[in-house]
Amino acid sequence: MNIILAVTGSISAYRALDICRSLSKDNHSVRVIVSLGACEFLNPNAFKYLGADTVYSHSDDFNTEVYSKDNKVLHIDLVKWCDRLVIAPASANTIAKLNAGFCNDLISSVFLALGTKPCIIFPAMNSNMLSHPNTQRNIQSLDSLPNIFIHPTDSGELACGDIGLGKLPKPEMISEF
Secondary structure, eight states: OOOEEEOOOOOOGGGHHHHHHHHHHHTOOOEEOOOOGGGTOOOOOOOOHOSSSEEEEEGGGGGGGTOOOOOOOOHHHHHHHHEEEEEEEEEEHHHHHHTTOOOOOOOHHHHOOOTTSSSEEOOOOOHHHSOOOOOOHHHHHHHTTTTTOOOOOOOEOOSSSEEEEEEEEOHHHHHOO
């Protein structure tokens, strides 16, 4: 299967490295898109060493030096290539942007161009952020779309030391799912 793994700005972004490795070991072709926020938590080049075919930054859709294949548009070519979009981790910011229909980076452009192809979103954030009415409204709205599935978060100790919901599921579970 051809999978786009979109990684957003959550402290759990480092776990996306293991998700990429697990998907690759399961013989999936993986292309990774890393948001600007995710770059604050990890080095995107590490994905290549863990099995990703290609790694794109948040702004590569607008960078003709990175992608100018027969004057095609990167986010459209990625959607045509993929069988599934997996967003893990998905920050509150990204979930809000996707729900509002913003299209200002490669992840949001791919999401809007996805059409009827499946998208699985794995939120990860502090419990208070997750339970905020705006975040809950965004999650419910996205989850109501026919091709979108929002996976519930795990409960446990969060990066900030709080205990509660908001934890990204284990990378092996995400890969199996």
